[in-house]
Amino acid sequence: SNIWMGILLTGLILFLFLHDLRSTLIVALAMPVSIISTFVFLQASGFTINVMTLMGLSTSVGILVANSVVVLENIFRHKDMGNDRVEASDKGTAEIAVAVLASTLTNIVVFLPIATMTSMVGQFFKEFGLTVTYATIFSLISSFTIVPMLASRILPHKKVVTLYGRKFEATFAKFSAWYSRSLSKLMVTRKRGWAVVGLALILFVLSFFLVPFLGFELMPTMDQGNLTVTVELPQGYNLQQTAQTIETVNARLAKHKEVEHIVTNLGASGRIDKSTNIASADVRLVHYKQRKLSTTQMISVLSKDLADIPNTKIMVKTQGRFGARQGIEFFLQGQDNDKLEELKSSVLDAIKDTPGIMNLDTSTRPGRAEITIVPKRDRMSEAGAMVYDLAMAIRTAIEGTVSTQFREQGNEYDIRVSMEESSLDSPEKLGNLPVAIYGQTYLLSQLADITFSPGINKITHQDRFKSIQFTSGIAEGFTLGKVNQDINKRLDTLQLPSGYQISWGGEAEMMNETMVDMMRTFMLAILLTYMLLAAVLESFIQPLLIMATVPLALIGVFLALFLTGLSLNIFSMMAVIMLVGIVVNNAILILDYANIKRAEGMELKAAILEACEQKLKPIIMSTLAIVIGMLPMAMGVGEAGKEFRQSMGMVSIGGLVASTVLTLVIIPVLYYITHRSMKSLTK
Helix, strand or coil, X not given: CHHHHHHHHHHHHHHHHHCCXXXXXXXXXXXXXXXXXXXXXXXXXXXXXXXXXXXXXXXXXXXXXXXXXXXXXXXXXXHHCCCCHHXXXXXXXXXXXXXXXXXXXXXXXXXXXXXXXXXXXXXXXXXXXXXXXHHHHXXXXXXXXXXXXXXXXXXXXXXXCCXXXXXXXXXXXXXXXXXXXHHHHHCCCHHXXXXXXXXXXXXXXXXXXXXXXXXXXXXXXXXXCEEXXXXXXXXXXXXXXXXXXXXXXXXXXXXXXXXXXXXXXXEEECCCEEEEEEEEEEEXXXXXXXXXXXXXXXXXXXXXHHCCCCCCEEEEEEEECCEEECCEEEEEEECCXXXXXXXXXXXXXXXCCCCCEEEEEECCCEEEEEEEEEECHHHHHHHCCCXXXXXXXXXXXXXXEEEEEEEECCEEEEEEECCCHHHCCCHHHHHCCEEEECCXXXXXXXXXXXXXXXXXXXXXXXXXXXXXXXXXEXXXXXXXXXXXXXXXXXXXXXXXXXXXXXXXXXXXXXXXXXXXXXXXXXXXXXXXXXXXXXXXXXXXXXXXXXXXXXXXXHHHXXXXXXXXXXXXXXXXXXXXXXXXXXXXXXXXXXXXXXXXXXHCCCCHHHHHHXXXXXXXXXXXXXXXXXXXXHHHHHHCCCCCCHHHHHHHHHHHHHXXXXXXXXXXXXXXXXXXXXXXXXXXXXX
């Protein structure tokens, strides 16, 4: 639905600007041709139709039409200059070929690094990056083949002028003239030009003051409507008592109209935790359109409703792609379990009142009481006994030993002799167990200390360390990055002994890895884009001017996230990387045409003004086409993965709009003052 809606809206924008149905049809045909051709490469790459490939196609809808718009607009310009439609198609395509090729290649060199990200989360974007790359390649082929061919065949010989067309062109001509005059005033002196550039730099710096107000998280919270309620009673409770408690929990859950059904699991919670005092309930909420509260809000409501059930620890969690998940997860690591238990209390005291955490829990529990037998080494040495002798005596008494076999009708059955359980159910009775050592009989209590001691519920190992796992959910209105930062500050105040450390895991660890991977990909995209532009434009200076559009785009990115309340996550960061290849296209169009005019002998300022005025319309058209094509994503149209698409769409639109507006002013001024400075230095 996003793809087709994007195509229709983009076609409408083209009709409004070109006000000719046949020219709109030419560009509109280029989009499905590129998209359908992309499926050939998708199948060859072994990709399936999934959320990532479809997101790649919906993202590329506006990008696909940009090349065709630029080519067709230039064909129209040459046709208006008096050329017939065949000659206009030839000259118009040839004149703009370098700029279109450079623009397309910048998109490709940005998306290819995305496909090579090494982190686990980065692997999800491999199909996304390659899908957009394939679609972009076919859009270039379409703009150089299908568009000029159709333009030479179906465009009218004479210009058809409609009432709407005359009014639109007259209005746009006035706007273009005003833009040219305003731009000319900014280039009167270099001092005024540097003032404009300085103002843009100030806006860029000020935009970073919005960053602390943006939430950071790995992925946007999805309203899937799946919850897990875990119930834990004290050690020693049997299944019947646990079942009575979970029935009480289910009864309270069922009272909420948002709950569709409940599936109970008695005696286990997840795949690891199994005990008679544990139970869990998987809760499915009704469709999000049929309820007013989100899944996160329902967690808060249900947690409060279940909080007063006595003698029970209850936690309500969301279900992610990997089952019930908690946002915060870290490990206290060391070598001694007793010391870890001692340090656990200090860690809990330090973080328990951190704003934004809920359902704080650890992996360790007091185990059931068990009988511990500690050999008396001195007494055993005097008696000539070994630990093996004690172990075998205890094993024989408890497990028994096969003394003989019973045979009947050719079948043989072992006869195992062991002591009654009632004779071994206390340290005193176990101490009276006889142990034979070299013909002499000793009591077990003479050779070992026998006591009751608390058992260990579970021993967790992480990176070869004995570890205690700490987990916590994220409360409504908080993000993973903010809570993670606050917990880190509190943990830094702890003085851990030598050999003991804190290690992050779960989403926090993945977020840190992904941030590093994203930054590497972002820098690689900038480097490859600069190298490509330097090769195509045969200049080291002009690519730097073009790359100035990237920080201009960041102004719009931060502002869009701040105004919409969306978080900075892997999808919004992916959109920022995408913008590196997209926002430079407008600057390429302006500078390439300015270079052509200067090569024809036109003066510097006149060439810049001519380039800006002539390319104003294709820049606005292509930008609007991309923005409108991504509008369904930003609006969250559709149900599957709309939270992912919203972040990407909103960041892309914000960055594009800001960079386009500022590019039309900053890039010409920067081009003018730098070339004047270079000319002065040359003289």
